[in-house]
Amino acid sequence: MAFSMMLLTWALAVSTQNTCTLPVELFKTQATNQPHQAIQTYLNHKQSLRRTLCADTTLVYRYLLMAATREQNWPLVEEAAMALQSTHLASDVEGKELNIINNIGVAYRKAGQPQDALAHYRCALTYARTHDTRALIKINIAIVHRNIEQPAIGFRLLEGIDEGYLPSVILAGLHVAKGNTALQLKRYDEALRAYQQARNHYLKIEDRRNAQAVVANMLVVALATNDLGNYDRLRPQSTLDLGLLTDHGQRFVNWLDTFRSYNAANNLSQTQQQQLQDIQEIAADYREFVVLLSARFGLNQDVALRTRNKSHHSPLSGALAKHWCPSL
Numbered sequence: 001m002a003f004s005m006m007l008l009t010w011a012l013a014v015s016t017q018n019t020c021t022l023p024v025e026l027f028k029t030q031a032t033n034q035p036h037q038a039i040q041t042y043l044n045h046k047q048s049l050r051r052t053l054c055a056d057t058t059l060v061y062r063y064l065l066m067a068a069t070r071e072q073n074w075p076l077v078e079e080a081a082m083a084l085q086s087t088h089l090a091s092d093v094e095g096k097e098l099n100i101i102n103n104i105g106v107a108y109r110k111a112g113q114p115q116d117a118l119a120h121y122r123c124a125l126t127y128a129r130t131h132d133t134r135a136l137i138k139i140n141i142a143i144v145h146r147n148i149e150q151p152a153i154g155f156r157l158l159e160g161i162d163e164g165y166l167p168s169v170i171l172a173g174l175h176v177a178k179g180n181t182a183l184q185l186k187r188y189d190e191a192l193r194a195y196q197q198a199r200n201h202y203l204k205i206e207d208r209r210n211a212q213a214v215v216a217n218m219l220v221v222a223l224a225t226n227d228l229g230n231y232d233r234l235r236p237q238s239t240l241d242l243g244l245l246t247d248h249g250q251r252f253v254n255w256l257d258t259f260r261s262y263n264a265a266n267n268l269s270q271t272q273q274q275q276l277q278d279i280q281e282i283a284a285d286y287r288e289f290v291v292l293l294s295a296r297f298g299l300n301q302d303v304a305l306r307t308r309n310k311s312h313h314s315p316l317s318g319a320l321a322k323h324w325c326p327s328l
Helices: 003-013 024-033 035-051 057-071 074-084 087-093 097-110 114-125 131-147 151-159 168-184 188-204 208-224 228-238 247-262 270-277 284-297 300-311
Strands: none
Touching: 024 035, 024 057, 024 208, 035 057, 057 074, 057 087, 057 097, 074 087, 074 097, 097 114, 097 131, 097 284, 114 131, 131 151, 131 168, 131 284, 151 168, 168 188, 168 208, 168 284, 188 208, 208 228, 208 247, 208 284, 228 247, 247 270, 247 284, 270 284
């Protein structure tokens, strides 16, 4: 079905009532810390949301976009993007286009579609009117450059961002991006410092999910520098609250544990090599770390090939934000 026709179908399903049955504040908390639960909450209230237009409908779909991206539930990402472009929500969405387009860009990046991500970030940049929003978009553009093996370009973009007066939520993302880029450039001390700063900012804004998730990045540094003592010290913090851990995050930590188990071996058996090369269930935004660490055992070429082959699949339709970005 054509995208415009889907928009029309969704819009016609909505009435003009004022009450929402979905608890929005709870939904926001779930989208931030328990995205899987947020998706279940949405599904439980989906039919009511389609029938009822209320003051919080736009917020619901924005939080759904966040939760679905974190869980890599691509059909729901498209569903949220479609709903937010309904004419019934146009007045509520006005002024929030940048945030929505940016979040769609994040979804593309996590789906392993870097060119679609760049196109949406560049569109979002045209809506940026403040230092904070321009910094946010530049961070995301830098991340994509790192993902497409242009870390030096990404690092220059990040270094050019003035950190003064940026809120903790943006500073946290900036430091994660700096850490990941420094790691790819093998500037390990810088990477670890950046991750620690990011974790401090996440804790400051009480984003426990990301504060825990960034520990996995710190584990990568420990393995890259063969600091197994630091790995063992940090490892419990990466799964401290299992309720905050996505399935994708758990699979990545499991892979890191496998790498840790064989890190001291001089030679790997064929079975062990296969375990480390089994990346089919590793999410796109973790694969760069897998490739980096796989070089330790000479598996880099095989893993990189698997990564490139997997990235040929595009789980998201193109130009999801075309309603706001005519140039897409």
